[in-house]
Amino acid sequence: MDELDAPRNGHQAGRRDGRPPERQPVTLDAVARLAGVSPATASRALNGTARVREELRARVRAAAEALGYIPNAHAQALAGSASSTVGVICHDVGDPYFAAIASGVMAAAAERNLLVLLSSTFREPGREIAYLSMLRAQRARAILLIGSGIQDRAWERALDTELAPYLREGGRVAVVSRHRSLRVDAVLPGNRTGAAALARALVGLGHREFAVLAGPSALTTVADRVAGFRAGLAEAGVELPASRVVRGAFTRDGGHAAACELLDGGGPLPTCVFAVTDVMAVGALAALRERGLRIPEDVSLAGFDDVPLVRELTPALTTVALPLPEMGRAALDLALREPRGERVRVERFAGEVVVRGSTRVVP
Amino acid sequence: MDELDAPRNGHQAGRRDGRPPERQPVTLDAVARLAGVSPATASRALNGTARVREELRARVRAAAEALGYIPNAHAQALAGSASSTVGVICHDVGDPYFAAIASGVMAAAAERNLLVLLSSTFREPGREIAYLSMLRAQRARAILLIGSGIQDRAWERALDTELAPYLREGGRVAVVSRHRSLRVDAVLPGNRTGAAALARALVGLGHREFAVLAGPSALTTVADRVAGFRAGLAEAGVELPASRVVRGAFTRDGGHAAACELLDGGGPLPTCVFAVTDVMAVGALAALRERGLRIPEDVSLAGFDDVPLVRELTPALTTVALPLPEMGRAALDLALREPRGERVRVERFAGEVVVRGSTRVVP
DNA sequence: TCGCTTTCAGAAAGCGCTTTCTGATACGGT
DNA sequence: ACCGTATCAGAAAGCGCTTTCTGAAAGCGA
DSSP states (O other): OOGGGSOSOTTSTTOOSOOOOOOOOOOHHHHHHHHTSOHHHHHHHHHTOSOOOHHHHHHHHHHHHHHTOOOOHHHHHHTTSOOOEEEEEESOTTSHHHHHHHHHHHHHHHHTTOEEEEEEOTTOHHHHHHHHHHHHHTTOSEEEEESOOBOOHHHHHHHHHHHHHHHHTTOEEEEESOOTTOOSEEEEEOHHHHHHHHHHHHHHTTOOOEEEEEOOTTBHHHHHHHHHHHHHHHHTTOOOOGGGEEEOOSSHHHHHHHHHHHHHTOSOOOSEEEESSHHHHHHHHHHHHHTTOOTTTTOEEEOSBOOGGGGGSSSOOBEEEOOHHHHHHHHHHHHHSOOOSSOOOEEEEOOEEEOOTTSOOOO | OOGGGSOSOTTSTTOOSOOOOOOOOOOHHHHHHHHTSOHHHHHHHHHTOSOOOHHHHHHHHHHHHHHTOOOOHHHHHHTTSOOOEEEEEESOTTSHHHHHHHHHHHHHHHHTTOEEEEEEOTTOHHHHHHHHHHHHHTTOSEEEEESOOBOOHHHHHHHHHHHHHHHHTTOEEEEESOOTTOOSEEEEEOHHHHHHHHHHHHHHTTOOOEEEEEOOTTBHHHHHHHHHHHHHHHHTTOOOOGGGEEEOOSSHHHHHHHHHHHHHTOSOOOSEEEESSHHHHHHHHHHHHHTTOOTTTTOEEEOSBOOGGGGGSSSOOBEEEOOHHHHHHHHHHHHHSOOOSSOOOEEEEOOEEEOOTTSOOOO
C-alpha cells in the first residue's frame, strides 16, 4: 500500500491541493434541527417577527450561538425582507471632499445597521451608469449620488433610464449637489450663495482684480460657484470678464494647470485668485509659488469646501466651509425617510466664509 | 358621484398616499416568456454558460433589452454562482491614509467588475467584529482588513472566531498592515525598515536629539515604526529614551495633543520630532507653531506615509512615502488570487524616505 | 434503414430564507 | 360539558435564479 502517499488530510479523501476542506455554512435548518423546532419557528425566534414561547426562543438562540449561525443575507433578501445595503456613488474616494462626505454617510449607515456599497466612478460617466445598474441588481435599499451632475443631455438621459425604473420599483435616491434633470431628494450645498458671500468678503478686503480657476463647465457645482462669485462681485460693481475664468480638471493637478495657464496668459496679475474647490486651490498654490509669487503678499488665494487639511497650509487657505460629513449623513436620512407625497425634498447647507491667511487686505 | 375626490392617479385604484404605484422588477421568467423560451435557456443565453442556438440567444437578448431586465443579484448568489462583492474594513474613510488605500482597492475592484462593501469602524473594535459578521452574511467573496492589528488577546480572539469559519467556508481574507495573530495573506508596508531609514537620514542631517509622537502602543503599525526608528538611531549610536516617546490618538488632534504634551513635559527641546503618521505630524505642526516654534529652524518635523496633501504644506513635510493605492490594489489581488497550498502570501512595500523642507541640516 | 452518438432546449430540483396558511392546544364563557 | 376564540408551532409555498437531469431531434456510419 502506498499509504505514505495518501494526502495528509485524513478525513477528506482525494484532496491533493493541500487546501483545507471547505465546510458548508450553517443554515437555519441546522439550527432548527438542533433546537428541535421547525425552521419557521427558528426564523421567528431569531427575528422576533412573531410571538414564540420563551423556552423555545431560548433553545433556538442557544442552538444558533452554538453552531455559529449567520443568516444568509441573500436568502433573506430574496425571501422578501428588504435588503440591508445602500449604494453610494462618488467620483473618487481618494479626494478629500468625497472622503469627508462618505465618512458622514458611513457613520449614519452604521447607526442604522446598514452596509454601504461604495463605488468610485473615477470621473467616467459610463462607469456611473454601470454602477447604477449593479446597485439595482443588488436591490440596494437606497442609492446616493455624491457629486455634482453633468449638464449633458445624453448623460442625463442615460442616468434617468437607470434611475426611473429603480424608483418605480420602490428604490430611494438622493443626490448631494445639484442635478439639473433629476427629480429626486437632494442635499444642496450653498454654492451660489457661498461663492457670492466669499466674493463680498474679498471685495471687503479691498480686492478688485480677480481671476477664477474653474473646473469643467458642465458640472453644476462649477457653474453655480462661478455664477455666485460673479454675482457677488457684481453687487459691488466689480466685473469678472470671461477671459479671467480659466478651466482645469477638478483635481489638484487641474488647479495647478489652470493657475499656470492664467499666469502664462499674459494678462495683468489679479490681486486675488478664487479656485472653485480647495483641492484645486492647493494645486494653484503650488503653481503660484513655483513662479516665485508669494501668497498673500503678491496674490491672494481662496478656495471652497474647507476640506480637512487646507487650514493647515501656510498660509491657511481662505475658503467657504461646508459641513461635509453632515451633508453625507443628511443625504442618507433623506433617502431613507418615508416619502410623503410626490414632492421632492431639498435640504440646503449654507457655506460659511472663513477668511484665513491666504487672502490679504489690499490698502 | 364624488368623482372629484377620486385619487388623481387614475389607473391604480385606492391609492391615497399620492405615491406612484410600485412596479415589480422584471424577472428572468418574463424575459423567457417574451422570447418564447424556457427560463433555463434564457439564463444560459444571457450568461453564456452553455451553447444556445444563435437565433434563440438573439431573441433572449432582445427580450431582456426590451424589458430592461436586470438580474437579481441575490437570487444569483443564492442559486450558487459566487457573489460579486468584496468587503473592505478600515478605520475611517475620512482619513487620507485609508482613503488613499481604499481608492486603490476600488480601482482594482472596478476592473474585475466587483462591488465593494466599505465599512468604517471609527476605531471601535466591537464594530469591526460586527462588520465582519455582516460581511459573512453577505457572503462577500473576499474581505480586506485595512489598517493595523491591535495587540490585544481578547480582540485577537474575537477576530479569529469570525474569520476562521469564514475561511473554512472558502472565504478569502487579506490584510494591509501586520496582524500579530492572523494567518492570512498580507500586504506589509515597510514600517520598520522605513522608519529605520528615516532615522538614518535624520541623523545624516546632523540630528542627535529626538522625540517621537506615537499612536496607541497596541497598534502594530505604531510598534513597528517606533521600533524601526529606534533601531535606526541605535545604528548611529543615538539613543531614544522611553521618556521621549509620547503617545496620542492616531489622528490629527492626537498628534496635536502629543506635541503639546511633549512641550509641556519640560524636557529639553529635541532638534527633531518624528510623528509616526503624517496625519499626526500635521497636528504636531500646528501645535509647535502655536507655541511659537518655527519649523524647521527651531525644530525639525518628520512624518510617515506621504499622504496626498503633506507635500503641499509649508515647509513640505519630510516623510516616508508609501505607495498607498498600489497597496490597496495588491491586497485585493492577493485575496482574489487562487491560493496555492497552505502558505500565506506576503507582499512587501518598501517605504521611501523623502526629505523635504520640514527637516533642516544641523551644523 | 437502423441504431448510435451528439447537440441543444425544457422540466424540475434546489439555494436558504420568510410568511401565509393550517392545525393543534389551551382558555374562557355559558 | 361544550363551543368559540386566542395563541402559538409546523407545513408548505414561494422569492428569482442556476444547474442537473431528461428527452427530443438531428447527424452519422454501417
